[in-house]
Amino acid sequence: MQKITLMGILNTSPESFFDGINVEISQKYVLEKAQNLINEGAEIIDIGGQSTRPGYTEITAQEEIKRTAPFINLIKKTGAKISIDSYKFEVVKTALEEGANIINDISGLKDKNLAKLAAEYNVKLVLMHNGTVKSLGSVAEFFQTKIKQAKSLGVKEENLILDIGLGFGKEAEENWFLLENINYFDSFNLPLLVGASRKRFTGKTLENSIKAAKLSAQTKLPLILRVHEVKETKEGLNL
Numbered sequence: 001m002q003k004i005t006l007m008g009i010l011n012t013s014p015e016s017f018f019d020g021i022n023v024e025i026s027q028k029y030v031l032e033k034a035q036n037l038i039n040e041g042a043e044i045i046d047i048g049g050q051s052t053r054p055g056y057t058e059i060t061a062q063e064e065i066k067r068t069a070p071f072i073n074l075i076k077k078t079g080a081k082i083s084i085d086s087y088k089f090e091v092v093k094t095a096l097e098e099g100a101n102i103i104n105d106i107s108g109l110k111d112k113n114l115a116k117l118a119a120e121y122n123v124k125l126v127l128m129h130n131g132t133v134k135s136l137g138s139v140a141e142f143f144q145t146k147i148k149q150a151k152s153l154g155v156k157e158e159n160l161i162l163d164i165g166l167g168f169g170k171e172a173e174e175n176w177f178l179l180e181n182i183n184y185f186d187s188f189n190l191p192l193l194v195g196a197s198r199k200r201f202t203g204k205t206l207e208n209s210i211k212a213a214k215l216s217a218q219t220k221l222p223l224i225l226r227v228h229e230v231k232e233t234k235e236g237l238n239l
Contacts, residue, residue: 004217006234007044007083007226008037009197010075012067013051013059030071031078038080040231044224045075046104047095048085061090072098083126089113096121102161104193106130106168109146112153119154126193128163133174136184139164143188161191161224166212167199175201179215186220195226197233210236 010033034045049067050059064086075082076099083102084095089111092103096117102124105114109127118125127146129139143162150160162185166175175196185192196202196212206229213225213233227233 002217002220003222004237005044005222005224006042006230007046007193007224008034008040008042008230009226009228010034010037010045010047011051012047012049012071027071027074031074034075034078034080037230038078041234042080042230044081044083044102045078046083046085046102046226047071047075047100048104049091050086050088061088064088064091065094069094069098072100083124087111087114089117092117096123102126104128104163106163106165108142108165109149112149115150115153115155118150118159119156122156122159124159124161125150125155126161126163128168128193129165131165131169133170133178136178136181139178140185140188143185147188147190157190161193162188163193163195166194166196167201170201172201175199179212182216182219189221191222191224192216192219193224193226197225197227197229206232209233213237 037045047068049064072082072095081101083104084092084100085104086092087105087107092114103114103118104126106128108130109115129142133139147160151157164178194216197209202208202212210233216223
C-alpha cells in the first residue's frame with residue numbers, strides 16, 4: 001500500500017500569514033501551531049523563515065536563522081520530524097545543528113554544499129525541479145543529473161527525495177500537466193514531495209489543493225504532501 005505522509009507548513013516570515021495578521025512570532029505561537037498541525041495528521045513540520053512567493057524580498061541568512069533556529073528545539077519536543085525550508089548554507093547548517101531531519105532546498109541544489117551537509121549529518125535531501133517544463137523527459141533528466149551529483153558528494157540514495165517543483169518557474173498548465181502525469185517518475189523509485197497548497201495555479205482554493213493532492217496520489221511512490229490545511233487534505237484523500 002502506498003505511504004502518504006503529510007508535511008505541515010509552518011512559516012515564520014511576517015509576510016507569510018494568510019490570515020492577513022502580522023503577529024509577533026513567539027515560542028508559544030510556533031509550538032501551538034506545530035502541535036495543531038501534528039494533531040491534524042502531519043508527521044513532518046516544514047519550517048521556513050524566507051517567503052518565496054512571487055515578488056518576494058530576499059532576506060539575509062542571519063535574519064532567516066533568527067526566524068527559524070530558535071523554534072526547532074521546541075518542535076522537536078512534539079516528536080515530529082523537522083524539515084528546514086531553505087537554500088542558504090548557513091541557515092541549513094544551523095537548523096541541522098538544532099536537530100532538523102530534512103533539507104528542503106527549492107533551488108535544485110544550486111549550492112552543492114547543501115548536499116555535503118546532507119551527507120555529513122545523514123539527513124534527507126529534497127531535490128526540487130525549479131523551472132519550466134519542456135517535457136516530462138526534461139524533468140526526469142534534471143532529476144537524474146541532480147541525483148548523480150548528490151550521490152557523488154556523499155548523499156545516500158535512500159536519503160533523497162524528489163520534488164516536481166509546482167509553482168516554481170512554471171505556468172499553470174505546466175503544473176497540472178506534471179500532476180496528471182506524475183506516475184511518469186515512478187521509475188526513480190524515490191519518494192516524491194508535492195507542494196501544491198495555496199499555489200497560484202490552484203487559485204488558492206482548498207478544493208483545487210485537494211484535487212492536486214488526489215492527482216499526486218496516482219504515483220506508486222511514497223508521497224509527501226506539503227500542505228497548509230492538514231486536516232482537510234487528509235479528509236479529502238480519505239474520501
